[in-house]
Amino acid sequence: MLLRIFAAISLSFATFARCAPFPDIGIAGGGPPNSPVPVEISVSGAKDVQLTQFLENLEVSFFSAASTNLSTWDTAGYSNSSIDTVNRITAQEEVHLETLTAILNTYNVPLIPPCNYSFPVSSAKEFFEVADLIGSVGISATIGLSQRLALSDPSVARLISSILSVESRHDAFFRDVQEREPNPSPFDTGISAIWAYNIALSFIIPGSCPVQIPLPVLPELTVAQGTMDPSTVAPFANGTNSANSTSGDILKEFTWDPTQVPFVVQGDKQLLAGWVNQANKPVYTPLTNTSEGKGTARMPQGLSGITFVAITTEKFMDVDDLAQSTIAGPAVVVVS
């Protein structure tokens, strides 16, 4: 089924329902594109654009609040040009949002209004950390989106690619400002719509979204960013010390809400942490239940950049199948 063009032959900005500030196209370096749009979009493509608007709303809210905050925070350690770059990123995210709005209006698809958000940010340093995380997740979600649109709506794939490369420049900047390598790995990591949606939910005040996205809500999983002290680690059931990794893998501690995660229904199946990084197959390591709502699993070697991890019981080799069989998660781990 296809949704045919509704308003005009180019993106219909006239019908834009204003839910975001007008982007400053001078600062952004340009406004939404004026090239002709395809005559029709698929129903699944329209849903994907709605999900993308849901994610872009979060980015715009984050960056516009942070741009304001940066003018009051102590930014002594950051150059003026870094602050200018943040303001340009904010304006570019607003242009992306307006472009998505126009696409949805063009085919008479309902817009996705913003939710209320909560960002754990109270300094310039924390801003750059969270900006890197949100930016990385946005890139991963857009890679997944590109794959779906390449099949359903190839004529919009070019526009999405041109957004993806700009998002990557933004994240390279956030990494550089934090003195991390701007290019940690040869491939970025694509994730499915379900995972992208659930990571976004961790920044959203529950019950505050005026419109629900029809995707499953998964139990939340958190993972400690640091390395565990091996002496505190409980042994595996077979008596070996779980900290004695022959491969030098890093042990990670996971936390979940035991009332939310129905691990009991898994019976005696081994719980697994499924790790997704770059364009590789997921890697699985056993998850050991250490106490109520807590467990440990090894992070495999050879990961770089950011990696996504979720709890499951099946070793799916396809990232989208892992997303479908996720028991809790995903969590994001900044590996390098």
Ligand SMILES: *[C@@H]1O[C@H](CO)[C@@H](O)[C@H](O)[C@H]1NC(C)=O
């Ligand atoms: C902006 O500052 C307020 C007040 O300190 C804080 O609550 C909020 O999380 C900050 N948001 C961002 C995105 O920086």
Ligand SMILES: *[C@@H]1O[C@H](CO)[C@@H](O)[C@H](O)[C@H]1NC(C)=O
């Ligand atoms: C940064 O901007 C402030 C305010 O505009 C100015 O006082 C300061 O000299 C600038 N610093 C540099 C290094 O350009």
Ligand SMILES: *[C@@H]1O[C@H](CO)[C@@H](O)[C@H](O)[C@H]1NC(C)=O
């Ligand atoms: C969301 O924010 C608006 C405006 O600040 C407020 O009126 C509303 O109560 C909030 N909703 C929730 C669920 O927090």
Ligand SMILES: *[C@@H]1O[C@H](CO)[C@@H](O)[C@H](O)[C@H]1NC(C)=O
């Ligand atoms: C003990 O169990 C762990 C986790 O299931 C496994 O990785 C390890 O190979 C086992 N060791 C032996 C000696 O069976």
Ligand SMILES: *[C@@H]1O[C@H](CO)[C@@H](O)[C@H](O)[C@H]1NC(C)=O
């Ligand atoms: C684990 O490491 C400790 C200390 O390095 C060692 O004594 C112990 O034998 C190791 N256990 C296994 C199962 O390798």
Ligand SMILES: *[C@@H]1O[C@H](CO)[C@@H](O)[C@H](O)[C@H]1NC(C)=O
């Ligand atoms: C995990 O460990 C806690 C405390 O040891 C226990 O109450 C709970 O039943 C365990 N869960 C599973 C699935 O084994």
